[in-house]
Amino acid sequence: MLFHVEMTVKLPPSMPAEQASEIKAKEKAYAQELQRQGKWRHLWRVAGSYANVSLFDVQDNAELQDLISNLPLFPYMEISVKPLCRHPSSIREDDS
Amino acid sequence: MLFHVEMTVKLPPSMPAEQASEIKAKEKAYAQELQRQGKWRHLWRVAGSYANVSLFDVQDNAELQDLISNLPLFPYMEISVKPLCRHPSSIREDDS
Amino acid sequence: MLFHVEMTVKLPPSMPAEQASEIKAKEKAYAQELQRQGKWRHLWRVAGSYANVSLFDVQDNAELQDLISNLPLFPYMEISVKPLCRHPSSIREDDS
Amino acid sequence: MLFHVEMTVKLPPSMPAEQASEIKAKEKAYAQELQRQGKWRHLWRVAGSYANVSLFDVQDNAELQDLISNLPLFPYMEISVKPLCRHPSSIREDDS
Amino acid sequence: MLFHVEMTVKLPPSMPAEQASEIKAKEKAYAQELQRQGKWRHLWRVAGSYANVSLFDVQDNAELQDLISNLPLFPYMEISVKPLCRHPSSIREDDS
Amino acid sequence: MLFHVEMTVKLPPSMPAEQASEIKAKEKAYAQELQRQGKWRHLWRVAGSYANVSLFDVQDNAELQDLISNLPLFPYMEISVKPLCRHPSSIREDDS
Amino acid sequence: MLFHVEMTVKLPPSMPAEQASEIKAKEKAYAQELQRQGKWRHLWRVAGSYANVSLFDVQDNAELQDLISNLPLFPYMEISVKPLCRHPSSIREDDS
Amino acid sequence: MLFHVEMTVKLPPSMPAEQASEIKAKEKAYAQELQRQGKWRHLWRVAGSYANVSLFDVQDNAELQDLISNLPLFPYMEISVKPLCRHPSSIREDDS
Amino acid sequence: MLFHVEMTVKLPPSMPAEQASEIKAKEKAYAQELQRQGKWRHLWRVAGSYANVSLFDVQDNAELQDLISNLPLFPYMEISVKPLCRHPSSIREDDS
Amino acid sequence: MLFHVEMTVKLPPSMPAEQASEIKAKEKAYAQELQRQGKWRHLWRVAGSYANVSLFDVQDNAELQDLISNLPLFPYMEISVKPLCRHPSSIREDDS
Numbered sequence: 007m008l009f010h011v012e013m014t015v016k017l018p019p020s021m022p023a024e025q026a027s028e029i030k031a032k033e034k035a036y037a038q039e040l041q042r043q044g045k046w047r048h049l050w051r052v053a054g055s056y057a058n059v060s061l062f063d064v065q066d067n068a069e070l071q072d073l074i075s076n077l078p079l080f081p082y083m084e085i086s087v088k089p090l091c092r093h094p095s096s097i098r099e100d101d102s
Numbered sequence: 103m104l105f106h107v108e109m110t111v112k113l114p115p116s117m118p119a120e121q122a123s124e125i126k127a128k129e130k131a132y133a134q135e136l137q138r139q140g141k142w143r144h145l146w147r148v149a150g151s152y153a154n155v156s157l158f159d160v161q162d163n164a165e166l167q168d169l170i171s172n173l174p175l176f177p178y179m180e181i182s183v184k185p186l187c188r189h190p191s192s193i194r195e196d197d198s
Numbered sequence: 199m200l201f202h203v204e205m206t207v208k209l210p211p212s213m214p215a216e217q218a219s220e221i222k223a224k225e226k227a228y229a230q231e232l233q234r235q236g237k238w239r240h241l242w243r244v245a246g247s248y249a250n251v252s253l254f255d256v257q258d259n260a261e262l263q264d265l266i267s268n269l270p271l272f273p274y275m276e277i278s279v280k281p282l283c284r285h286p287s288s289i290r291e292d293d294s
Numbered sequence: 295m296l297f298h299v300e301m302t303v304k305l306p307p308s309m310p311a312e313q314a315s316e317i318k319a320k321e322k323a324y325a326q327e328l329q330r331q332g333k334w335r336h337l338w339r340v341a342g343s344y345a346n347v348s349l350f351d352v353q354d355n356a357e358l359q360d361l362i363s364n365l366p367l368f369p370y371m372e373i374s375v376k377p378l379c380r381h382p383s384s385i386r387e388d389d390s
Numbered sequence: 391m392l393f394h395v396e397m398t399v400k401l402p403p404s405m406p407a408e409q410a411s412e413i414k415a416k417e418k419a420y421a422q423e424l425q426r427q428g429k430w431r432h433l434w435r436v437a438g439s440y441a442n443v444s445l446f447d448v449q450d451n452a453e454l455q456d457l458i459s460n461l462p463l464f465p466y467m468e469i470s471v472k473p474l475c476r477h478p479s480s481i482r483e484d485d486s
Numbered sequence: 487m488l489f490h491v492e493m494t495v496k497l498p499p500s501m502p503a504e505q506a507s508e509i510k511a512k513e514k515a516y517a518q519e520l521q522r523q524g525k526w527r528h529l530w531r532v533a534g535s536y537a538n539v540s541l542f543d544v545q546d547n548a549e550l551q552d553l554i555s556n557l558p559l560f561p562y563m564e565i566s567v568k569p570l571c572r573h574p575s576s577i578r579e580d581d582s
Numbered sequence: 583m584l585f586h587v588e589m590t591v592k593l594p595p596s597m598p599a600e601q602a603s604e605i606k607a608k609e610k611a612y613a614q615e616l617q618r619q620g621k622w623r624h625l626w627r628v629a630g631s632y633a634n635v636s637l638f639d640v641q642d643n644a645e646l647q648d649l650i651s652n653l654p655l656f657p658y659m660e661i662s663v664k665p666l667c668r669h670p671s672s673i674r675e676d677d678s
Numbered sequence: 679m680l681f682h683v684e685m686t687v688k689l690p691p692s693m694p695a696e697q698a699s700e701i702k703a704k705e706k707a708y709a710q711e712l713q714r715q716g717k718w719r720h721l722w723r724v725a726g727s728y729a730n731v732s733l734f735d736v737q738d739n740a741e742l743q744d745l746i747s748n749l750p751l752f753p754y755m756e757i758s759v760k761p762l763c764r765h766p767s768s769i770r771e772d773d774s
Numbered sequence: 775m776l777f778h779v780e781m782t783v784k785l786p787p788s789m790p791a792e793q794a795s796e797i798k799a800k801e802k803a804y805a806q807e808l809q810r811q812g813k814w815r816h817l818w819r820v821a822g823s824y825a826n827v828s829l830f831d832v833q834d835n836a837e838l839q840d841l842i843s844n845l846p847l848f849p850y851m852e853i854s855v856k857p858l859c860r861h862p863s864s865i866r867e868d869d870s
Numbered sequence: 871m872l873f874h875v876e877m878t879v880k881l882p883p884s885m886p887a888e889q890a891s892e893i894k895a896k897e898k899a900y901a902q903e904l905q906r907q908g909k910w911r912h913l914w915r916v917a918g919s920y921a922n923v924s925l926f927d928v929q930d931n932a933e934l935q936d937l938i939s940n941l942p943l944f945p946y947m948e949i950s951v952k953p954l955c956r957h958p959s960s961i962r963e964d965d966s
Contacts, residue, residue, distance in 0.1 A: 584818065610862075610863045614863060624866075625861045625863060625869075626776065626778070626858040626860070626861055626864070626869075627860065627861040627862070628778070629857040629859045634861055635778050664827070666819065667821045668818070669817045669818055669819040670802075672818070673809045677816060677818075
């Protein structure tokens with residue numbers, strides 16, 4: 007089941023550089039592990055911003071909540087979620 | 103080059119049903135043709151709405167404008183566009 | 199799987215009273231049938247408005263889209279959707 | 295009498311982890327006590343967020359204010375309130 | 391129990407003047423009857439607008455919905471509702 | 487002359503509790519003094535919030551500015567002001 | 583007593599040109615009469631728009647409501663009002 | 679003197695196609711004439727929309743108002759204006 | 775050439791009182807000097823706020839930027855600017 | 871390929887003056903280097919603000935992201951991006 011997720015990172019200017027680097031490294035490892043598991047199906051940068059557009063493929067709402075709330079950057083992001091489903095005009099069987 | 107496009111359809115209530123059906127049929131054919139050409143890479147319905155989230159893969163901004171402004175439903179949609187690029191944490195070579 | 203749905207009805211002032219009555223009657227029958235099936239779990243009026251707050255219990259996003267897009271008032275409503283899941287502080291096993 | 299309440303938690307990044315844990319534990323105990331009393335009738339997590347949707351069942355506006363303003367997280371939340379009442383299409387006698 | 395209600399009138403420009411006059415006359419009679427009953431406790435014009443600020447004194451949310459949804463101008467107004475209660479700094483016993 | 491004033495308190499989380507208590511005590515004394523003078527005619531709590539709805543009765547705009555800008559909580563509040571006048575449907579001579 | 587008033591004209595596209603001309607002529611005459619009386623103290627066009635910024639000098643809120651609600655274009659304008667008073671840094675005695 | 683102008687075209691769906699074509703042709707001729715005069719310095723399409731971003735080079739605010747309010751599409755556009763000036767980091771002498 | 779400028783002051787709560795007083799004194803001196811020069815033509819307080827509405831009379835956009843960016847409170851204000859010109863219904867030759 | 875970029879600088883008030891100066895100097899050098907390379911085609915100050923309007927001319931979205939995310943002020947700016955293309959009414963061959 008697909009969800010469209012937009013994340014905008016807002017790190018507080020007072021966060022020490024070392025702490026920021028550590029969180030970002032954990033975020034990257036976590037994001038890549040979820041991609042390998044097929045749960046984070048797409049991950050794009052929005053050009054000109056510190057934001058991404060993502061597609062999650064999960065069992066249900068509870069798994070979505072579990073995956074997102076464990077993002078290392080979760081406390082520092084504005085996140086919006088939209089449930090998706092197959093579009094009647096889509097020609098791809100494997101894209102919903 | 104990828105663009106994230108959200109489209110929300112707002113047909114005027116006064117449009118005759120026959121005219122609406124005709125425009126929607128043209129829209130569907132057009133959308134499927136662009137998908138077959140690889141230019142309209144993803145097309146998802148936003149659940150609970152008359153809206154979609156799409157990914158376009160185009161040569162440049164001019165082609166994006168050309169494809170979108172020729173949508174049969176173009177005069178009846180609210181459309182927002184975001185340029186996308188590869189995310190540094192993405193593990194997929196073929197997704198940007 | 200639960201979804202939180204808010205619906206605000208915006209009938210065009212030009213709609214004849216008879217047509218409005220007919221659509222509302224169909225909407226009521228449809229809403230009551232979905233409640234009997236357990237898919238429309240809660241339905242409340244927002245006091246002082248022509249709007250409701252609803253809880254849907256569906257298999258997946260596709261079923262949510264199917265149920266909502268078939269609402270007789272669908273073309274005349276502003277609808278917003280939020281996916282829900284169990285809250286860690288909830289004491290009810292049967293409410294998510 | 296039912297009220298629809300949405301709460302979004304915004305803890306300041308500078309709050310020490312121990313203090314945050316303590317407040318959250320108090321919040322959880324308080325929320326569960328109100329649920330046992332039947333005053334906090336529903337409590338759901340909004341998937342992908344640090345927010346909840348709740349239904350309160352209170353005597354009057356004054357009790358609503360009393361219950362909400364005593365939430366341990368009250369100073370750190372954005373809260374919106376909507377009065378609810380029975381929907382004419384609801385089939386449940388016990389849900390308003 | 392008090393509710394704060396703001397109403398902004400948006401009559402469609404296409405409404406015939408006679409019909410508008412008739413609705414406004416009914417609205418005035420209805421508003422004055424509710425004031426005499428003590429249910430519509432205050433009614434002020436917002437200077438420079440076709441809007442009012444009102445205080446309703448009702449038994450519960452259901453009565454509020456009943457009174458507001460029967461306003462002759464209801465289909466032509468934007469309405470926002472806020473539940474009120476006694477302020478701890480108020481010196482008036484009879485104002486909540 | 488009546489003005490409708492909404493005030494939402496936003497105390498910075500870093501303010502020491504003692505300082506907050508002192509400001510609130512001064513605010514309460516000031517609010518009660520203005521009520522006794524008849525200048526702060528109504529004061530209601532918005533249920534579920536740290537906000538109030540108030541009615542001021544002043545000589546002119548300058549007095550309104552004087553009263554509001556001297557509120558002890560003035561630097562910590564979001565305040566919106568609307569001028570009011572008698573509504574043509576009001577039945578009360580003494581309420582404008 | 584001064585009020586800052588912004589007016590944006592939104593004539594419905596379906597209004598016949600003759601009717602529009604007639605309303606605009608009445609509006610102009612009315613605006614000039616109020617200026618001659620000293621009640622409409624300033625009237626500026628916002629460059630690049632069909633909007634104005636105005637300063638009204640009135641006895642009280644009731645007179646403001648009377649003057650604005652009688653504007654021939656009143657049903658076709660979005661209007662916002664702000665009460666003004668003397669600024670402590672102003673050097674002009676005659677400008678408040 | 680430069681002004682940044684954004685224009686979004688909102689033609690009413692009920693406008694006959696012939697009338698729309700005529701207005702658009704006049705708009706094009708007008709826009710090209712102003713470009714030749716050097717007053718409409720830049721004109722870009724916002725990709726994926728029926729909108730443009732423009733730079734006007736005018737004597738003063740009055741000329742800006744004159745040029746914009748005479749656009750054939752003026753009654754059918756949402757227009758926003760920002761005054762521009764030389765940026766201290768600009769390396770171009772001829773671009774402000 | 776006239777510009778309409780609205781300024782809302784947002785001093786950070788952490789600013790020491792002495793520093794705030796010093797900046798405000800400089801702002802007052804600066805504002806009065808510009809008024810004496812005729813460049814800051816009007817300055818009004820918005821009643822019930824820490825905000826002003828001002829009219830600047832400048833040679834061009836560059837001078838406007840110069841005057842505003844040198845305000846001592848500039849880093850602590852939200853500022854919005856609108857270019858003004860003579861309104862066709864204005865009866866004053868000396869007010870644009 | 872052209873992109874329209876608006877940047878608004880929001881330096882935290884707590885940033886030491888020396889650090890701010892250093893970042894601004896780096897930003898200026900970076901902006902001028904990109905202008906010399908032809909990638910930052912236009913750079914204007916929005917009069918009365920700490921903001922700019924810019925035109926970037928880049929190979930693709932990825933280069934846009936690269937240039938913007940390396941701005942020394944990037945962590946302290948609100949940035950919005952719009953893809954541009956040739957307008958059908960433009961008379962300039964060299965402006966898209």
